Every structure is written in structure tokens, then in C-alpha cells.
Amino acid sequence: MAEAMWGGSPLLSPRAGAPPDPRIRARRGEILIGRDRNCDVVVVESTISRRHARLVWDGETLTLEDLGSSVGTFVNGERIERRTLQLGDRVRLGHAEYEVGLETSSTQPLELAFMRSRPDESVRQLQTLLEVSRALSKATELDQVLEIVLETASRLLEVDRARIVLVRGDGEPVAFATFPPGQAAEHDAGERSELLKRAIESKTTLVAGGDGSASESMDGRGALEAVACPLLVARRPIGGGREASFIGRVDALGGILLERTTAARGFERPHLAVLETLAADAASAIDGALLYRESRDKAKIEHEMELARTIQTALLQAPPPVPFAETFALFSPASSVGGDLYHGLMRSDGRLAITLGDVSGKGMGASLWMSLTVGLIGLLHDLAHPLEAMLPELNRSLRRVNPNNRFLTLAALLIAPDGAASFASAGHCPSVLLRAGKEPELLAPTGPVVGLLPSGQWQAIDLRLEPGDRIVFYSDGVTESESPDGVEFDVGGVVRALREIGDVGPEETGRGLVAAARRHRMGGEASDDVTLLAVRYLGNGPAAGSA
Numbered sequence: 001m002a003e004a005m006w007g008g009s010p011l012l013s014p015r016a017g018a019p020p021d022p023r024i025r026a027r028r029g030e031i032l033i034g035r036d037r038n039c040d041v042v043v044v045e046s047t048i049s050r051r052h053a054r055l056v057w058d059g060e061t062l063t064l065e066d067l068g069s070s071v072g073t074f075v076n077g078e079r080i081e082r083r084t085l086q087l088g089d090r091v092r093l094g095h096a097e098y099e100v101g102l103e104t105s106s107t108q109p110l111e112l113a114f115m116r117s118r119p120d121e122s123v124r125q126l127q128t129l130l131e132v133s134r135a136l137s138k139a140t141e142l143d144q145v146l147e148i149v150l151e152t153a154s155r156l157l158e159v160d161r162a163r164i165v166l167v168r169g170d171g172e173p174v175a176f177a178t179f180p181p182g183q184a185a186e187h188d189a190g191e192r193s194e195l196l197k198r199a200i201e202s203k204t205t206l207v208a209g210g211d212g213s214a215s216e217s218m219d220g221r222g223a224l225e226a227v228a229c230p231l232l233v234a235r236r237p238i239g240g241g242r243e244a245s246f247i248g249r250v251d252a253l254g255g256i257l258l259e260r261t262t263a264a265r266g267f268e269r270p271h272l273a274v275l276e277t278l279a280a281d282a283a284s285a286i287d288g289a290l291l292y293r294e295s296r297d298k299a300k301i302e303h304e305m306e307l308a309r310t311i312q313t314a315l316l317q318a319p320p321p322v323p324f325a326e327t328f329a330l331f332s333p334a335s336s337v338g339g340d341l342y343h344g345l346m347r348s349d350g351r352l353a354i355t356l357g358d359v360s361g362k363g364m365g366a367s368l369w370m371s372l373t374v375g376l377i378g379l380l381h382d383l384a385h386p387l388e389a390m391l392p393e394l395n396r397s398l399r400r401v402n403p404n405n406r407f408l409t410l411a412a413l414l415i416a417p418d419g420a421a422s423f424a425s426a427g428h429c430p431s432v433l434l435r436a437g438k439e440p441e442l443l444a445p446t447g448p449v450v451g452l453l454p455s456g457q458w459q460a461i462d463l464r465l466e467p468g469d470r471i472v473f474y475s476d477g478v479t480e481s482e483s484p485d486g487v488e489f490d491v492g493g494v495v496r497a498l499r500e501i502g503d504v505g506p507e508e509t510g511r512g513l514v515a516a517a518r519r520h521r522m523g524g525e526a527s528d529d530v531t532l533l534a535v536r537y538l539g540n541g542p543a544a545g546s547a
Helices: 002-006 121-138 142-157 181-186 188-192 194-202 216-221 241-245 269-315 363-382 387-399 490-501 506-520
Strands: 010-014 029-034 053-057 062-066 073-075 078-080 082-085 090-093 096-102 161-167 173-179 206-209 225-235 249-260 325-332 339-346 352-359 408-415 420-426 431-434 441-443 461-464 470-474 530-537
Touching: 062 073, 062 078, 121 142, 121 269, 142 161, 142 173, 142 249, 142 269, 161 194, 194 206, 194 225, 194 249, 225 269, 249 269, 269 339, 269 363, 325 339, 325 506, 339 363, 339 530, 352 363, 352 470, 352 530, 363 387, 387 408, 387 420, 408 470, 408 530, 431 490, 470 490, 470 506, 490 506, 506 530
Parallel strands: none
Antiparallel strands: 010 096, 029 053, 053 062, 062 082, 073 078, 073 090, 090 096, 161 173, 161 249, 206 225, 225 249, 325 530, 339 352, 352 408, 408 420, 420 461, 431 441, 431 470, 470 530
């Protein structure tokens, strides 16, 4: 009676994204739909959950129920938990779409793929391989690819467990996946399999067990028989035309290991052909997923580097203009982000404070530690600390937040309007004092690096600057500039360059030194940030703190 009202048995015909054949025929009772091989309806599609939905036909009503799927079950575009279906309804399970219709005499023999009593095995296997190929073409995440391959291989060859091992070029394992998922704790079993190892090395499918040829490693895992198939990808030469028309080499990405533990039925040649076909599609998808992961990781690193470079540049604070001195600051970042900094401000005691430093390490971590350093330097200068008191306090503060054993080198200078100056250096490159008519004078470090040692002593030396005197600070990106034959510019190169530059302003001095280091590199890129700060005392100012 009810079927007469429907005009026949309900039938879900595939639309866009669904397997093209066969269709889903509703039978009395319930039909479980999902990717799990134990479902009544097995749909190998990456967006289908293991147990996705339940279809119930009681002879009068056709009901569809979602089973908590990750991407949802939809009827006519609306996500549902449970819905009574009508003729013409459009059903979407993940990306697979169906339309509710009626079974006719032409459609009666067609039922859902992989219902256990149907159809012919070779047709079923071919249908599965086609659907898996489609699913793999959409999968970009490595874990997703491995899951699809293992589930499919387990179902097609009717094995009890499956493993995939991916290897590096030297054969060392780098990734594992298992099926059923509950065996994940035994992931090293694939690594211990001599059969799988030999299959990968020989790039040949190998079978063991069943005829008494089981290995000790198989016995240890309780495997009666096993088959191992390599995952092979063909590499073509880079280039176009005839060069790219042949295969340069074949690489083994790893292999699939399938084992039976309950009954030994043998692996016939048709089974192996199916496995090798699946492995070929799997290898291509895995190779693509690895490239996708590599490009994604590279993009993430590049984003972090760009963010770190933005932070670093934003924190650089050039000295303010003052009537008794002129300054020039330059920062040229390397391709990898370091921790160079310069900082200048006018203190409340009337002195100009100049600092140039270098945080150890590179990347986001160095930039974040640099931001903390700049903040502390500014605070200590605001409190008008003398340099010999400022450096120990900076050391204590940085050590409290230093989980990665970073450290800071820096050179600092205080200049009063009357030319009285104080200089200190915490393990930094020697600064250079340039006086008119005299040889360049190196200002060596006056204490250890900051932020690493529990305690230390830092001294400050007093200087008397005359009008026209210059002091040049620079980072190790200058001294470590290498010539093509590996010779560093070094401090000697700095002194020679400054001697040749002569008595010019701070900008000409700074740019001339950077140009000399670049010439030493023969125009090559610097391996580290190049940071420089030059100051020239102009004179004609009162003593610090005077009215």
C-alpha cells in the first residue's frame, strides 16, 4: 500500500560529487551509510564520516538521520539531524549529492557500492579504485590521504590490519599510519617488518606467509600472511620539451603493509594488481600532500619572519635631533630576521643617550626579546641611571624572562651638551672614536654580554669630546661580511674604511662604512643584519644639568 503511494521503492540517485554508479536503493529496515567498511553503504569520499548517516525505510516513510558527521547531512540545502524524505528531495552527505526518486525496472539491479552481498568483485574493486582516485585528488592533508588509502586497502584485500610507513631518501622512517586506528600504539610494527623494508628497497610488491614463509617479525606480530607494496613516484627532469618526456628516476616514498591474523586465504595476482594500482594513486597523492605541507610550512615561516621584521623595524628608535650633536642611524635587514636594534633619546638629566645592540638568535623569538630589551633600555634611561648601574639592572631583568638562554650585546653612550661623555659596552663589537687629525681609536667592551650570566661587572669609561669628534657603533653584520673566498671584513676592515673615509659628517661616515663592507662582499648579500649608528659632537653646549 505504502509502496503504491510512492509508486515504487525509494532510490537515491547520485548528483554532482557523488559516485556516478551505482545508486542507493532503499530496502526495508535501515541502511548505515559512511566510509567505514562495516557500513551497509560504503562511500569512499574524503568528506564522508566513518558512520555518516542512517537511512530508514519502513514501507511507508523514508527517514534520513545524521549520525554526528563532521561536515553534516543536508536536505534541500538545510542541515538536518533527522528528516522524513519526499520525492524530489536533494540529499547531500559531505560533498556527495543525491536526489530522491523511485526505483524502476531499469534501476532495480543497481544498489549502493560495496553492499556486502553485491556486486561482482572485479566491478566492485574497479568502482572503488575510481572513487578512491577521486577522493585522493581532493585530499591535501597527509593524514587524510593516509586514512583513505589504508581503509580502502583493508577493505579491498579483506585484511585485518594495514600500515603505511613513509621514509626519507636514506630509508629512515619519518611517518606512520595504521588501520584500524586503535592499533596506533603499535605503529613501530611497520618499521620492524622486514618484508616491508625489502619491498621498499627493491621497489617490488612482496608476499609472505600462508605457505610457511612467514618471517620471525610476522610471527611476533601474530600475522599469518602479509603483502608489502612500495609507494613509487616517477621523477621527471626539470625542463621542457624532450627532456621532460622521460622518467629520470623512480623514488620510493615508503610502503603499504597488509596483514591477515585470523585466516590465511592467499593473495592472488588480481589482488596484487588492485593493490599496486591503489599504491600508484596513493603515492601521487602522498607526494602532493607532502609538497602541500612543505609549502604551507614555508609560507608560515615566511609570515612569521615578515611579522618579526615588522616588529624589529617598528622598535628601532633613532636619536632625536639636538643642538650639540648630529646623528645617523642605518638598518639593513638580512634575509633571515635577527635581533639588531638601535635606540636614542634625550634623558631628563640633559644628556643624549645612544644605544646599539644585538640580540642572539633569529626569527620571532629574537624579535620579541628585542622588544622587551628596547622597553627596558628606555625605562632605565628615563630613570637617568648611569651606564655602570644600568647594565647590571638590565641583566637582572632580562634573565627573569630568558627560557632559551638568549643574550644581548650592546654599546651605549651618554653625551652631555658640554662634550662630557660616558661609554660602556657589554660584549659588543669595538666602537670607533674618530678625532680630527688622529688615528681611529677602538673602544673595547667594558663587560660581558647581558641577560645570560647571573651576575657581572660592567664599567663605564669617561670621554671628553671635542667639536668634530665622531663615534661609530656597528653590528657584527658589518665585521662578518665575507668576501667570495671566505675572508671576513673584521674590525681591521672597519678601521681601514673609516680612515679612508676621512673627516666627514655622520651620514657620510656611516654610508661609507656600509659601502666598504658591501665592496668586500663583492656585492653579495650580508648573512646578518647590518646596523650602524654614527654620532658627531658639535660643541657649544652647557654642561648637563646646568641652567
